[in-house]
Amino acid sequence: MLAAATPAAAALPVPIPHALPAADRSGTDTHVQVQQALDAMVKAGAPGALARVDDTTGSWTLTSGTADLTTRRDIPHDARFRIASLTKGVVATTILRLAETGRLELDRPVATWLPGAIHDADRITVRRLLNHTSGLADYLDHPSFRDPQSYTRRTWQPQQLVALADGLPRAHPPGERFTYANAGYILLGLLIEKVTGNRLGDEIEHRVLRPAGMTRTRLPLTDPHLHGPHATGYLLPEGADATDPGALEPFTKINPSFAWAAYGLVSDARDVNRFYQALFSGRLIGPASLEQMRTAVDTRQAPVFPHYGLGLATAGLTCGEKWGGTGSIPGYVTFAFADRDGKRRMTISVNVQRNDPKAGEMLIHGVDALNRYFCGTPYPAGPVAGSMPAPAPVPHGRRTP
Template identity: 65%
Template sequence: MSSMNGKRITVAVLVAAGLLSPVPAGAQVRHEEPAGLRQALDATVAAGAPGILARIDDDRGTWIGTSGTADLDTRKPVPREARFRVASVTKSMVAATVLQLVQEGRLSLDEPIGDRLPGQIDGGDQITVRALLNHTGGLATYDNAAEFADPEQYGKRTYTPQRLIDEAERLPQPERGRFAYSNTGYILLGLLVEKVTGHKLSGELDRRIFRPAGMTRSYLPATWDGIRGPHATGYHLPTGADPGQPGALRPITRLNPSFAWAAYGVVSDARDLNRFYQALFSGRLVSQNLLTQMRTGVATPQAPIFPRYGLGLEAVGLTCGEMWGATGSIPGYETFSFADATGKRRMTLSVNVHRNDPAVARMLLAAVDALNRYFCGEPYKLPGGAAKSR
């Protein structure tokens, strides 16, 4: 998992059991509740999440569960069809769009970004498209700049992609060739898609990803600060605030998402994210050869929990092996969305808070436990001495 604004999140509780047969056209077949999943969702809330939503989709049906609340004032439950800002799960969608252009012969993974976007970034003649996709391009992430310290301030401003790139170039740059999570790289990839296609990124995502995958509740906003449809109130913990104090979590549902754009700006829901990874991993969006490259990952500092990052895809290391998908974190929301190798088994979790304090580790591990209980059928355990080291 990355520590940037562009990443992270958790899970939910309840609803279900009993297969319905026969099933009316368009009706959901209800999936039995996986053992221990309710406790994992409740543990996420107990660790500091206001509320959590979990959705499972596989050949046994659909299971949706929630725990906690959608709003700390009204205490309303989290909507079962809640929309949310998916944050860095956006990167999987942008990566799939780039790879479609590669598949069409309009791009090469190993061409320098400077060939298509001359002068857009220093050293662009030495940074390949592949390096941007897997965060080895040696680019600082712009959201580490002081400009982005307070989301209640920067969330009211409008940013151009070039302004975000300029902020990144003023920061110390990481070593090229090694993994260093960078939202800046995906801003460049968004510009690359627009340059090659001649169309807005939002339109290309809709045409190439959302519509083919049946993602009817998904969109990439430009500057509009709201969320369409049912949603939970999003919260954040200001830097230095004591999470144990009443009122420490501040609502931040409405914000101008121009700071996130191609890096972590998409709004969606759990159903659509599960549909996305089903379409991607079944080979409907990109070829199997390119999908293999997407899941060929470089080592990350988040091992063993999130050990590898590929081309817009992240691995989660569960007790029964690795699953691929992505995590996301943005002021207001955190997301986990993963699937098995075929895309037949999918699970998405959304929690309506973004926190960076040390205590958040318990919340995140509870979310990973929820994933593990579904995919592996047992509680999550950190491998070897990892628990002590963390």
């Protein structure tokens, strides 16, 4: 999750800078403060960055950099992008809505509805899939996912993805601790289809997108295109020099079947903010279900992304933890968080996925932008101990909140 992003231990941690540049600490106006953080993300290697805020005073959007390194066009304020693991919050909300109507139960084994789908299906509950304590391996750790140029060009069936993960060694026994696994959410997508008899995209549309007013959001199955306004997505190939002006490869057109229920949604910043407003204001699920979504486990990514609930992660800001999520997929990285009642929301989209050791500098400025909006001050990167994990889900087994 860094973002993806979701909190899981990173195999190759990315160091957090010891301090944000002094120049980034000037100014008092919130717009100026956030603009400085976005500019810092671009300076640190992002082609472009967009931030949208929705709160009780209205809405505003800021951008930095460019939507395309060739044409140098501006980033559209209504740009669509692949929201990656923010998809998990939408899928989790769909599960909670089904639980509220008695269609399923969070503490019953997944084998109740999907017998034989995975080994130990009788020991892995729906809740453990939702909060990443199932112990399942991540299919992204399979050798088939070493090369984005390869796995993003083929069509995957959900059952294939689950089988790949099931064939890898378990991270730990079910319920023992948090280990980020996209396979769990693929299983949840299959579960939704099983108990409803409908396609996942239709259930998401009916139970979440339409009630939240998310008219620009869809779950593509194999369609490789981003329809509507968008920024070109980029990928830094493994081993490439991030300082080389030509190192980034355009990576907008992909077959998203590998992501599906785990991180496959396409949306824009307005719709993402609408989701958190509808969820946290109680329009989508009741108070008891929302409390369950916020019942969190430790991620071992404190203090940046310390906790994960049911499809939701926290960002550890200086004025307290905010709920939402992060996402990373070839082409795009996303941060989106809100205050407890959903009255203040911020979504950040960056049109590149980088997994190089210097990516942490770019990512920490995204956390800084969140802190400047929600807390009114820069994020104090200097005192932070530990490392800034690469966003999740990403290739090569590197993951985070």
